[in-house]
Amino acid sequence: MATTTEVAPPSFVKLQLRTAYGPVYRDVSTKAPRESRADEIPLIDISAIYGDLEARKKLAQDIKHAAENTGFFYIKNHGIPESAIEGALDASKTFFAQPEDKKLLVHKSKGKWYNGFSGKYTAMASPTEGLDYRESFSWRYEPQYDPDPKDPDAVPEEVKPYIRGEQYVWDGTQHLPTFKQGCITYWQECLKLARRLVRIFALALDLPETYFDSLTTYPGSDGVFNFYPAMTPEEAAASTDIGLGSHTDLQCFTLLWQDMNGGLQVLNKDGQWIKASPIKDTFVVNIGDYLMRLTNDRMKSTVHRVYNRSTVDRYSMPFFFGFNFNEKCGVLDVCTDENNPAKYEPISCGDWCQLRFAQTDQESDSKIAAY
DSSP, X not given: OOOOOOOOOOSEEEEEEOOTTSOEEEEEEOSOOEEOOTTTSOEEEOGGGGSOHHHHHHHHHHHHHHHHHTSEEEEESOOOOHHHHHHHHHHHHHHHTSOHHHHGGGBXXXXXXXXXXXXXXXXXXXXXXXXXXXXXXXXXXXXXXXXXXXXXXXXXXXXXXXXXXXXXXXXXXXXXTTHHHHHHHHHHHHHHHXXXXXXXXXXXXXXXXXXXXXXSSSEEEEEEEEEEOOOOHHHHHXXXXXXEEEEOOOSSXXXXXXXXXXXXXXXXXXXXXXXXXXXXXXXXXXXXXXXXXXXXXXXXXXXXXXXXXOSSOEEEEEEEXXXXXXXXXXXXXXXXXXXXXXXXXXXXXXXXXXXXXXXXXXXXXXXXXXO
16 A cells, blocks of 8 residues: 655745845745844933943944844934924825825835835835835935935035935925924934944944044935835735845945734744844844945845735835945955955945845846846
8 A cells, every 4th residue: 555755844045145145045044933032122211321431332232233233223312302293103104094095196116216105016125025015105215304304405516416305205295284393303313313323333343433433424314114015814814925035235324113913034054033022112123235345244234125915004214234335345444454455445335235136126027027
């Protein structure tokens, strides 16, 4: 009599990731995602950022450990007012609740720099994980809104080509009376915090605290609202897509506010997904590719995704921070020695981002067309 043998599912599968230089692959465990441990994604009280130099140096060591380990950590006592967060969340909910034709007034196709609205199923961050079940609205740096006041007419000539904000995002949302203010106020608070945090990163690298200040005068600083619409239980059960596919962030670091519904997952060193579950009154901070390059891979830009099959709406509000887009930077001398030479050529943060965007657009268009 014939017998059948059950075949165990593979313990790892291949995950394709987009990079500035084309696709790369990672082995990912098929185990179910688990909650992260405190040593993997630590919770750091950053109130010392507003304290004296010794307190800031101590904070820098905590952040250094997290940045060189998983590349992710939570921050509390961050100083961003709750009113700014609530104003931005209200703006986000108001925008995404609009009819499609209103959102299309600020569709990203109207501009050059990926500002504005993009709808769900129009992007694919990871080709192995299906289409992104996410809507988004984004805007980029404009000097007239900088919390460190800047005269738009006095922007240095070498910087002007790298200003990536575009006016149509505000012209097309004038019918939402408090929308622009909600966006800008939140963005300003994130930018103020990011400029303080980048000084902590300098201390973590044994550099003078102000080492990066001249590189953050007209910085990469992207505000984004993400909306993951609720699914019905039937849709959730049948879906083969996720909220936002596996990727790494591009610039120096990201500040992420997420609501309490969850969905963010981080790929740990063992190739297993761990959950960065929401913690009230915190932001998640993660290292981006550009800072990993500058530190010769000491600080880790870690793969993450949003796995969302929720039957309630989910909102998140990331802020992406990088150096002035015109400044070409190489690996920091403090991160090299005779046994550990620089792994990367100098490149500007702006050119680095454009390389990745070009790859993503090209690959996404071909994959989406095939669906």
